[in-house]
Amino acid sequence: MSRIIVFGGHGRIALLLAPILVARGDEVTSVIRNPDHVSEVEATGAHALVADVETLDTDALAEIIRGHDAVVWSAGAGGGSPERTYAVDRDAAIRTMDAAEAARVKRYVMVSWLGSKADHGVPESDGFFAYADAKWAADEHLRSTDLDGTILGPGTLTFDEPTGRIVLDPEGKGEVARADVAAVIAEVVGNPSTFGRTIRFGNGTDDTAVPIVDALSA
Numbered sequence: 710m711s712r713i714i715v716f717g718g719h720g721r722i723a724l725l726l727a728p729i730l731v732a733r734g735d736e737v738t739s740v741i742r743n744p745d746h747v748s749e750v751e752a753t754g755a756h757a758l759v760a761d762v763e764t765l766d767t768d769a770l771a772e773i774i775r776g777h778d779a780v781v782w783s784a785g786a787g788g789g790s791p792e793r794t795y796a797v798d799r800d801a802a803i804r805t806m807d808a809a810e811a812a813r814v815k816r817y818v819m820v821s822w823l824g825s826k827a828d829h830g831v832p833e834s835d836g837f838f839a840y841a842d843a844k845w846a847a848d849e850h851l852r853s854t855d856l857d858g859t860i861l862g863p864g865t866l867t868f869d870e871p872t873g874r875i876v877l878d879p880e881g882k883g884e885v886a887r888a889d890v891a892a893v894i895a896e897v898v899g900n901p902s903t904f905g906r907t908i909r910f911g912n913g914t915d916d917t918a919v920p921i922v923d924a925l926s927a
Contacts, residue, residue, distance in 0.1 A: 711899060714738040714777045716762055716805060717784030718755065719746040722820065722866075725891035726783070727753035733895075738777065740784075762801040763793075770808035779816035779898050780809050782847075791839035799843035803850045810854060817856040818898050820890070821848050823864040823883045823909050848907070859897050862909035863890045869912070875924045876913030883911030889921070896921055 713730055715723050718739025727737045731754030739755040740762065741747070750757040760773060762784060774780060782805060786797040802819070809817050821844050824830070831841040851858040864883020871888035889912060897903045903925060912918060919927075 710734045710736065711778040712736045712738070712776065713779045713781060713898060714740065714758075714774055715755070715781045715783060716740045717782070717820075718750050718757065719743065720783050720785070722887050722890050722894070723781075723783045724750070724753055725888050726781070726894050727755040729891060729895040730898075731755065738773075740773065762805065763796050765801075765804070767804045767808045767811065770805050771811040774805070774808050774814050775812040777812075777814055779818065780805060780814055781818045781820070781894060781898060783820045783894070785840075788840075794839040795843050797843075798840060799846045802847040806847075806851055806854055806856060806858075809856060815855075815857045816898065817851060817854075817858045818894060819848060819851050819858065819860045820894065821860050821862050821907075823862045823879070823911070825860070825862055857901070857904040859903045859905070860907040861890070861893060861897065862907060863893070864909075864911040866890065872912055872918065873921060874912065874918035875910045875921055876917045876919070877924055877927060878909050879911035879913055883909070885911045892921055893925070896925055900925065902926065 718741045730737050737755035739750045740758050742761050744759045747757040786794045825844045829841045831838045863885045869886040871886050
């Protein structure tokens with residue numbers, strides 16, 4: 710059994726992730742901003758913790774993280790203003806990494822996106838630029854820490870039924886079901902072979918995809 714804290718606990722992926730972790734015996738703390746979401750989150754079997762990561766400093770975040778075995782960052786501003794995108798997707802994410810180090814919680818899983826690279830190619834005039842820039846900065850910060858980090862880069866998220874199969878480094882948009890992203894997180898979080906890795910993936914096709922466990926061990 711592990712104690713796992715998930716930031717962005719009311720997000721669609723986190724709501725799919727929590728039941729997987731709970732079913733295998735893990736204790737899950739799902740961090741949410743809106744108290745109105747407590748009942749929905751706790752219906753997954755997780756403990757809901759109301760806290761605004763956008764405003765909490767590193768010390769306060771360390772208190773939240775302390776005592777857990779792993780951190781999963783699945784939070785995001787969800788679009789909107791560039792200022793808030795940077796505040797959440799970059800700055801708050803980075804504070805949780807620093808807080809995890811302060812709390813001596815070594816395991817950290819970042820849910821990023823397929824195109825998070827230095828040369829992501831999104832022009833500054835594009836409304837998506839702030840997200841691409843913020844995620845890249847957060848990913849780079851994780852790489853610079855002493856945490857046992859894994860960066861997950863799923864492609865375009867869909868509401869398709871899960872397949873249980875993925876392909877690494879997919880071409881194009883790398884479409885992938887949110888439920889399969891949740892399954893990948895669950896498989897990765899306790900898997901030391903994924904420490905220090907950036908794993909970009911999509912669902913692929915029947916000819917290219919392999920079971921998630923096999924793909925992650927490749």
